[in-house]
Amino acid sequence: MISKDLALAEKLLKEGNLVAIPTETVYGLAANALDVKAVAKIFEVKNRPTFDPLIIHTNSIEKVRQFVEYIPEKAELLAQTFWAGSLTLLLPKRDIIPDLVTSGLSRVAVRIPKHPLTLTLLEKLNFPLAAPSANPFGYISPTKAEHVEAQLGNKIPLILDGGACEVGIESTIVGFEEGKTIIYRLGGISVESIETIIGNVEIRPHSSSNPNAPGMLESHYAPRKPFFLGDKNVLLKTYLPKEIGLLSFSEFQEDFPLENQKILSSNKDFLEAAQNLFSYMRELDQMPVKVILAELLPEENLGKAINDRLRRASTK
Ligand code: TXA
Ligand code: MG
Numbered sequence: 001m002i003s004k005d006l007a008l009a010e011k012l013l014k015e016g017n018l019v020a021i022p023t024e025t026v027y028g029l030a031a032n033a034l035d036v037k038a039v040a041k042i043f044e045v046k047n048r049p050t051f052d053p054l055i056i057h058t059n060s061i062e063k064v065r066q067f068v069e070y071i072p073e074k075a076e077l078l079a080q081t082f083w084a085g086s087l088t089l090l091l092p093k094r095d096i097i098p099d100l101v102t103s104g105l106s107r108v109a110v111r112i113p114k115h116p117l118t119l120t121l122l123e124k125l126n127f128p129l130a131a132p133s134a135n136p137f138g139y140i141s142p143t144k145a146e147h148v149e150a151q152l153g154n155k156i157p158l159i160l161d162g163g164a165c166e167v168g169i170e171s172t173i174v175g176f177e178e179g180k181t182i183i184y185r186l187g188g189i190s191v192e193s194i195e196t197i198i199g200n201v202e203i204r205p206h207s208s209s210n211p212n213a214p215g216m217l218e219s220h221y222a223p224r225k226p227f228f229l230g231d232k233n234v235l236l237k238t239y240l241p242k243e244i245g246l247l248s249f250s251e252f253q254e255d256f257p258l259e260n261q262k263i264l265s266s267n268k269d270f271l272e273a274a275q276n277l278f279s280y281m282r283e284l285d286q287m288p289v290k291v292i293l294a295e296l297l298p299e300e301n302l303g304k305a306i307n308d309r310l311r312r313a314s315t316k
Contacts, residue, residue, distance in 0.1 A: 002145045002159045005068030006117065009160045010124050013038075018045060020134045020148045021121065022162025023113035025086045025188050026061045026141040026278070027148050028057065029156070029272070036098045039130050043100075045155045048137040054077050054130040055088050055171070057113050061120035064110050067097055067128060072176050080199050084114035086167050086188025090175030101130050111171055117162045133170060134159075134312070140221055140285070143168050143278045146278040168275035169305050174201070186305035188274070205308060210220050221313040223285035227292045229314045232256075235293055245289035247280055249273065260289050270302035277306055281313065 005241045013030065016038040021030045022042040027045060031038035043050050049181065051200075051219055058064060061079055065071070068091040071079065075089050093108035100106045102108050110128075113119070123309045142148045143165040153159070172187035174194065181201040183191060194201055228235060232253070235244055246261040250268045253261065262280040264273035284292045294310050297303035 001147055001153075001157065002161050004117070004161050005158070006121055006124075006160070009121055009158055012157055013125060013129070014119075014172055017158075018042060018156045020152065020156060020159040021115075021118045021129065021131060021143070022140075022145070022160060022165065022289070023057070023115050023118055023131075024163055024165055025113070026143055027134040027145065027159075028113075028129070029134035029152065030057070030129040030131040032125075033125070033128045033130035033134070033257055034096065034098065034100055036100050039098060039100050042132060045152060046132060046135070046137050050100065051103050052132075052137075053105055053109065054101050054132050054174050055111055056097070056101065056128040056130050057107040057111055057118070057122065058128040059084075061110060063114075063128065064091075067094055067108060067110065068092055069117055073178060074181055077173075077197055078174060078194065079112075081203045082189050082193075083112040084119065084168075086114070087111065087194075088173045088185075088187075090169040090184070092171065107175060109173060114164050117160060121160070138222060140223060140278050140281050141170065143275070145193075147279075147282060163316065164275070164279075165218075166269075166275065168277055168279075169302070169309060172305070180185065186308045188302070188305070190301045191304060192301060219307050221281075223281055223283055223292060223313065225290070225292050227281075227294065227313050228296055228314045229296060229310060232293055235264070235276060235291060243290040245287050245292040245295040246283040247284060247292060248294055260284075260287055264297075264306075268307070269298070274302050274306055275307060288293040 015027040050189045088109050088111040090107040097108045143161050148159045167188040172189040173185035183203045241256045
Protein backbone atom coordinates (compact mmCIF):
# COMPACT_ATOMS: atom_id res chain seq x y z
CA MET A 1 0.00 0.00 0.00
CA ILE A 2 1.28 3.47 -0.94
CA SER A 3 0.45 6.10 1.68
CA LYS A 4 1.74 9.20 3.48
CA ASP A 5 0.65 7.84 6.89
CA LEU A 6 3.68 8.53 9.12
CA ALA A 7 2.02 7.24 12.28
CA LEU A 8 1.35 3.90 10.58
CA ALA A 9 4.96 3.72 9.37
CA GLU A 10 6.16 4.34 12.93
CA LYS A 11 3.85 1.69 14.36
CA LEU A 12 4.80 -0.95 11.78
CA LEU A 13 8.53 -0.35 12.27
CA LYS A 14 8.23 -0.50 16.06
CA GLU A 15 6.48 -3.86 15.68
CA GLY A 16 9.37 -5.27 13.63
CA ASN A 17 7.82 -4.92 10.16
CA LEU A 18 9.33 -3.59 6.94
CA VAL A 19 8.35 -0.20 5.50
CA ALA A 20 9.65 1.31 2.26
CA ILE A 21 10.81 4.88 2.93
CA PRO A 22 11.62 7.81 0.64
CA THR A 23 15.10 9.32 0.75
CA GLU A 24 16.62 11.97 -1.50
CA THR A 25 18.73 9.30 -3.26
CA VAL A 26 16.48 6.26 -3.82
CA TYR A 27 13.67 4.55 -1.86
CA GLY A 28 14.91 2.31 0.95
CA LEU A 29 13.46 -0.92 2.36
CA ALA A 30 13.61 -0.17 6.08
CA ALA A 31 13.58 -2.19 9.31
CA ASN A 32 14.67 -1.62 12.92
CA ALA A 33 18.45 -2.06 12.61
CA LEU A 34 18.74 -3.29 16.21
CA ASP A 35 16.18 -6.10 15.72
CA VAL A 36 17.84 -9.07 14.01
CA LYS A 37 14.52 -10.69 13.10
CA ALA A 38 13.32 -7.51 11.40
CA VAL A 39 16.64 -7.12 9.55
CA ALA A 40 16.45 -10.73 8.35
CA LYS A 41 13.16 -9.88 6.61
CA ILE A 42 14.99 -7.31 4.45
CA PHE A 43 17.33 -9.97 3.05
CA GLU A 44 14.39 -12.31 2.45
CA VAL A 45 12.15 -9.79 0.67
CA LYS A 46 14.98 -8.45 -1.51
CA ASN A 47 16.39 -11.88 -2.16
CA ARG A 48 19.71 -10.38 -1.09
CA PRO A 49 22.73 -12.47 -0.07
CA THR A 50 23.62 -11.94 3.60
CA PHE A 51 27.25 -11.19 2.68
CA ASP A 52 26.02 -7.81 1.37
CA PRO A 53 25.87 -5.42 4.37
CA LEU A 54 23.25 -2.71 5.00
CA ILE A 55 23.41 1.05 5.59
CA ILE A 56 21.83 2.34 8.80
CA HIS A 57 19.90 5.62 8.75
CA THR A 58 19.29 8.05 11.56
CA ASN A 59 18.55 11.76 12.02
CA SER A 60 21.37 13.29 14.09
CA ILE A 61 25.13 13.02 14.69
CA GLU A 62 24.39 12.57 18.43
CA LYS A 63 22.47 9.40 17.59
CA VAL A 64 25.25 8.23 15.23
CA ARG A 65 27.68 8.40 18.19
CA GLN A 66 25.59 5.78 20.01
CA PHE A 67 26.25 3.28 17.23
CA VAL A 68 29.95 3.83 16.46
CA GLU A 69 33.14 3.65 18.54
CA TYR A 70 34.49 6.97 17.27
CA ILE A 71 34.28 9.37 14.33
CA PRO A 72 37.65 10.26 12.75
CA GLU A 73 38.31 13.96 12.20
CA LYS A 74 37.91 13.82 8.40
CA ALA A 75 34.66 11.93 8.77
CA GLU A 76 33.41 14.57 11.20
CA LEU A 77 34.22 17.29 8.64
CA LEU A 78 32.40 15.42 5.88
CA ALA A 79 29.42 14.77 8.15
CA GLN A 80 29.17 18.45 9.09
CA THR A 81 29.33 19.47 5.43
CA PHE A 82 27.14 16.88 3.72
CA TRP A 83 24.64 15.58 6.33
CA ALA A 84 21.72 15.47 5.99
CA GLY A 85 22.54 14.24 2.50
CA SER A 86 23.78 11.60 0.08
CA LEU A 87 26.94 10.63 1.95
CA THR A 88 27.45 7.31 3.74
CA LEU A 89 30.36 6.93 6.19
CA LEU A 90 31.93 3.61 7.15
CA LEU A 91 32.72 3.85 10.88
CA PRO A 92 33.89 1.34 13.52
CA LYS A 93 30.72 -0.23 14.89
CA ARG A 94 29.69 -0.72 18.49
CA ASP A 95 28.40 -4.10 19.65
CA ILE A 96 24.83 -2.80 19.71
CA ILE A 97 24.76 -3.06 15.88
CA PRO A 98 23.97 -6.68 14.95
CA ASP A 99 26.51 -8.58 12.83
CA LEU A 100 23.76 -9.32 10.31
CA VAL A 101 23.61 -5.59 9.47
CA THR A 102 27.36 -5.40 8.69
CA SER A 103 27.74 -8.97 7.35
CA GLY A 104 30.22 -9.54 10.16
CA LEU A 105 32.44 -6.59 9.18
CA SER A 106 33.87 -4.34 11.88
CA ARG A 107 32.59 -1.13 10.29
CA VAL A 108 28.99 -0.02 9.96
CA ALA A 109 27.73 2.16 7.10
CA VAL A 110 25.82 5.21 8.43
CA ARG A 111 23.92 8.03 6.82
CA ILE A 112 21.53 10.85 7.67
CA PRO A 113 19.17 11.04 4.68
CA LYS A 114 17.72 14.34 3.49
CA HIS A 115 14.00 13.81 3.06
CA PRO A 116 11.58 15.70 5.32
CA LEU A 117 9.13 12.82 5.76
CA THR A 118 11.81 10.28 6.61
CA LEU A 119 13.66 12.69 8.90
CA THR A 120 10.42 13.22 10.85
CA LEU A 121 9.96 9.46 11.06
CA LEU A 122 13.55 8.92 12.27
CA GLU A 123 13.08 11.59 14.97
CA LYS A 124 10.23 9.55 16.43
CA LEU A 125 12.18 6.28 16.55
CA ASN A 126 14.64 5.28 19.26
CA PHE A 127 16.45 2.93 16.89
CA PRO A 128 18.19 3.45 13.51
CA LEU A 129 16.70 2.06 10.30
CA ALA A 130 18.67 -0.44 8.25
CA ALA A 131 17.69 0.20 4.64
CA PRO A 132 19.06 -1.02 1.33
CA SER A 133 17.51 0.25 -1.89
CA ALA A 134 13.94 -1.09 -2.15
CA ASN A 135 14.40 -3.23 -5.27
CA PRO A 136 14.86 -6.95 -5.83
CA PHE A 137 18.60 -7.69 -5.57
CA GLY A 138 20.45 -6.72 -8.76
CA TYR A 139 17.57 -4.81 -10.43
CA ILE A 140 17.26 -1.05 -11.05
CA SER A 141 16.87 1.01 -7.86
CA PRO A 142 13.47 2.69 -7.22
CA THR A 143 13.14 6.48 -7.34
CA LYS A 144 9.32 6.64 -7.00
CA ALA A 145 6.87 4.94 -4.65
CA GLU A 146 5.27 3.30 -7.71
CA HIS A 147 8.57 1.61 -8.58
CA VAL A 148 8.60 -0.06 -5.17
CA GLU A 149 4.92 -0.99 -5.47
CA ALA A 150 5.50 -2.64 -8.86
CA GLN A 151 8.08 -5.07 -7.50
CA LEU A 152 7.74 -5.43 -3.75
CA GLY A 153 4.16 -4.18 -3.21
CA ASN A 154 2.76 -7.61 -2.34
CA LYS A 155 5.59 -8.39 0.11
CA ILE A 156 5.54 -5.35 2.39
CA PRO A 157 2.71 -3.67 4.35
CA LEU A 158 3.53 -0.02 3.55
CA ILE A 159 5.35 2.21 1.08
CA LEU A 160 5.68 5.70 2.55
CA ASP A 161 5.08 8.11 -0.33
CA GLY A 162 7.60 10.95 -0.52
CA GLY A 163 7.32 11.67 -4.25
CA ALA A 164 10.14 11.37 -6.77
CA CYS A 165 13.67 11.24 -5.33
CA GLU A 166 15.54 14.50 -5.83
CA VAL A 167 19.04 13.08 -6.27
CA GLY A 168 18.10 9.83 -8.00
CA ILE A 169 21.29 7.82 -7.50
CA GLU A 170 22.56 6.22 -4.29
CA SER A 171 24.79 7.84 -1.68
CA THR A 172 28.56 8.11 -2.00
CA ILE A 173 30.23 5.62 0.37
CA VAL A 174 33.38 6.85 2.12
CA GLY A 175 35.70 5.13 4.60
CA PHE A 176 39.16 5.59 6.06
CA GLU A 177 42.10 3.19 5.98
CA GLU A 178 45.46 4.07 7.55
CA GLY A 179 44.82 7.78 7.26
CA LYS A 180 43.71 7.54 3.62
CA THR A 181 40.20 8.47 2.52
CA ILE A 182 38.65 5.85 0.25
CA ILE A 183 35.51 6.17 -1.88
CA TYR A 184 33.98 2.69 -2.15
CA ARG A 185 30.93 3.72 -4.14
CA LEU A 186 30.53 6.78 -6.35
CA GLY A 187 27.21 8.49 -5.67
CA GLY A 188 25.14 11.59 -5.07
CA ILE A 189 28.00 13.65 -3.56
CA SER A 190 30.72 14.14 -6.19
CA VAL A 191 34.39 13.25 -5.69
CA GLU A 192 35.24 16.87 -6.49
CA SER A 193 33.08 18.25 -3.68
CA ILE A 194 34.52 15.76 -1.16
CA GLU A 195 38.08 16.68 -2.17
CA THR A 196 37.28 20.36 -1.63
CA ILE A 197 36.65 19.59 2.04
CA ILE A 198 39.31 17.02 2.94
CA GLY A 199 41.84 16.87 0.08
CA ASN A 200 42.81 13.88 -2.04
CA VAL A 201 40.80 10.69 -1.94
CA GLU A 202 41.34 7.26 -3.46
CA ILE A 203 38.53 5.78 -5.57
CA ARG A 204 38.15 2.04 -5.16
CA PRO A 205 34.72 1.12 -6.42
CA HIS A 206 35.10 -2.55 -7.37
CA SER A 207 34.30 -5.59 -5.35
CA SER A 208 36.66 -8.15 -6.85
CA SER A 209 39.76 -6.55 -5.38
CA ASN A 210 37.97 -5.14 -2.38
CA PRO A 211 36.86 -7.55 0.35
CA ASN A 212 35.71 -4.60 2.49
CA ALA A 213 32.80 -3.90 0.22
CA PRO A 214 31.38 -7.26 -0.73
CA GLY A 215 28.15 -5.74 -1.99
CA MET A 216 29.60 -3.53 -4.66
CA LEU A 217 29.20 -6.17 -7.27
CA GLU A 218 30.30 -5.66 -10.85
CA SER A 219 26.85 -6.52 -12.14
CA HIS A 220 24.05 -4.48 -10.60
CA TYR A 221 21.28 -1.97 -11.32
CA ALA A 222 20.43 -4.03 -14.39
CA PRO A 223 17.29 -3.97 -16.54
CA ARG A 224 15.85 -7.32 -17.68
CA LYS A 225 16.56 -6.57 -21.32
CA PRO A 226 20.10 -6.81 -22.70
CA PHE A 227 21.70 -3.42 -21.96
CA PHE A 228 24.66 -2.22 -24.02
CA LEU A 229 27.05 0.69 -23.91
CA GLY A 230 28.88 2.09 -26.87
CA ASP A 231 28.58 1.75 -30.62
CA LYS A 232 25.15 1.79 -32.30
CA ASN A 233 26.65 0.47 -35.55
CA VAL A 234 27.58 -2.80 -33.87
CA LEU A 235 23.98 -3.28 -32.64
CA LEU A 236 22.56 -2.33 -36.06
CA LYS A 237 24.23 -5.42 -37.55
CA THR A 238 21.86 -7.57 -35.48
CA TYR A 239 18.81 -5.39 -34.73
CA LEU A 240 16.51 -3.03 -36.62
CA PRO A 241 16.43 0.58 -35.36
CA LYS A 242 12.88 0.06 -34.01
CA GLU A 243 14.11 -2.88 -31.91
CA ILE A 244 16.63 -0.72 -30.04
CA GLY A 245 15.76 1.58 -27.11
CA LEU A 246 18.16 4.48 -26.65
CA LEU A 247 19.23 6.23 -23.44
CA SER A 248 21.19 9.36 -24.36
CA PHE A 249 22.64 12.23 -22.35
CA SER A 250 21.27 15.25 -24.22
CA GLU A 251 20.37 14.60 -27.87
CA PHE A 252 17.95 12.50 -29.87
CA GLN A 253 19.38 10.26 -32.60
CA GLU A 254 17.67 11.02 -35.91
CA ASP A 255 18.01 7.56 -37.46
CA PHE A 256 16.03 5.89 -34.61
CA PRO A 257 12.29 6.14 -33.81
CA LEU A 258 11.74 9.00 -31.34
CA GLU A 259 9.28 7.05 -29.18
CA ASN A 260 12.01 4.56 -28.23
CA GLN A 261 14.40 7.23 -26.97
CA LYS A 262 14.94 8.84 -23.56
CA ILE A 263 17.07 11.95 -23.03
CA LEU A 264 18.57 12.33 -19.53
CA SER A 265 18.97 16.11 -19.72
CA SER A 266 18.61 18.27 -22.81
CA ASN A 267 20.62 21.00 -20.99
CA LYS A 268 23.44 18.57 -20.13
CA ASP A 269 22.68 19.07 -16.44
CA PHE A 270 24.19 16.24 -14.35
CA LEU A 271 21.71 16.74 -11.51
CA GLU A 272 18.75 16.35 -13.86
CA ALA A 273 20.42 13.37 -15.55
CA ALA A 274 20.89 11.59 -12.21
CA GLN A 275 17.26 12.29 -11.23
CA ASN A 276 16.00 10.70 -14.44
CA LEU A 277 18.46 7.81 -14.77
CA PHE A 278 16.75 4.89 -13.00
CA SER A 279 13.24 5.96 -13.99
CA TYR A 280 14.19 6.06 -17.66
CA MET A 281 16.01 2.73 -17.45
CA ARG A 282 12.76 1.23 -16.14
CA GLU A 283 10.71 2.85 -18.92
CA LEU A 284 13.06 1.54 -21.59
CA ASP A 285 12.90 -1.92 -20.02
CA GLN A 286 9.10 -1.83 -20.49
CA MET A 287 9.09 -0.54 -24.09
CA PRO A 288 8.50 -2.95 -26.97
CA VAL A 289 12.20 -3.02 -27.87
CA LYS A 290 14.56 -6.00 -27.80
CA VAL A 291 17.71 -4.33 -26.47
CA ILE A 292 18.73 -1.05 -24.84
CA LEU A 293 21.72 1.04 -25.87
CA ALA A 294 23.06 3.71 -23.52
CA GLU A 295 25.57 6.47 -23.95
CA LEU A 296 28.20 7.30 -21.30
CA LEU A 297 28.33 10.85 -19.90
CA PRO A 298 31.44 13.03 -19.53
CA GLU A 299 33.60 11.65 -16.65
CA GLU A 300 33.17 14.61 -14.32
CA ASN A 301 31.07 15.49 -11.27
CA LEU A 302 27.96 13.28 -11.09
CA GLY A 303 28.80 12.00 -14.57
CA LYS A 304 31.27 9.63 -12.85
CA ALA A 305 28.60 8.11 -10.61
CA ILE A 306 26.08 7.88 -13.45
CA ASN A 307 28.64 6.11 -15.66
CA ASP A 308 29.42 3.73 -12.79
CA ARG A 309 25.72 2.72 -12.73
CA LEU A 310 25.56 2.40 -16.53
CA ARG A 311 28.66 0.18 -16.61
CA ARG A 312 27.40 -2.12 -13.87
CA ALA A 313 23.97 -2.32 -15.50
CA SER A 314 25.46 -3.30 -18.86
CA THR A 315 25.31 -6.85 -20.14
CA LYS A 316 28.68 -8.55 -19.75
O1 TXA B 1 21.52 6.10 -1.06
C1 TXA B 1 21.67 5.02 -0.49
O2 TXA B 1 22.75 4.71 0.01
C2 TXA B 1 20.45 4.10 -0.41
C3 TXA B 1 19.40 4.77 0.47
C4 TXA B 1 18.22 3.88 0.72
O3 TXA B 1 19.98 5.18 1.65
N1 TXA B 1 20.84 2.81 0.10
C5 TXA B 1 21.57 1.92 -0.59
O4 TXA B 1 21.75 0.71 0.04
O5 TXA B 1 22.00 2.14 -1.71
P1 TXA B 1 22.24 -0.61 -0.72
O6 TXA B 1 22.12 -1.67 0.29
O7 TXA B 1 21.49 -0.79 -1.96
O8 TXA B 1 23.74 -0.34 -1.01
C6 TXA B 1 24.59 -0.22 0.10
C7 TXA B 1 26.00 -0.57 -0.25
C8 TXA B 1 26.18 -2.03 -0.56
O9 TXA B 1 26.83 -2.17 -1.78
C9 TXA B 1 27.03 -2.55 0.59
O10 TXA B 1 27.95 -3.51 0.18
C10 TXA B 1 27.73 -1.30 1.10
O11 TXA B 1 26.79 -0.28 0.89
N2 TXA B 1 27.99 -1.43 2.53
C11 TXA B 1 27.09 -1.41 3.53
N3 TXA B 1 27.68 -1.61 4.71
C12 TXA B 1 29.00 -1.76 4.46
C13 TXA B 1 30.13 -2.02 5.29
N4 TXA B 1 30.02 -2.17 6.60
N5 TXA B 1 31.33 -2.11 4.68
C14 TXA B 1 31.44 -1.96 3.34
N6 TXA B 1 30.40 -1.74 2.51
C15 TXA B 1 29.20 -1.64 3.06
MG1 MG C 1 21.08 -1.26 -3.89
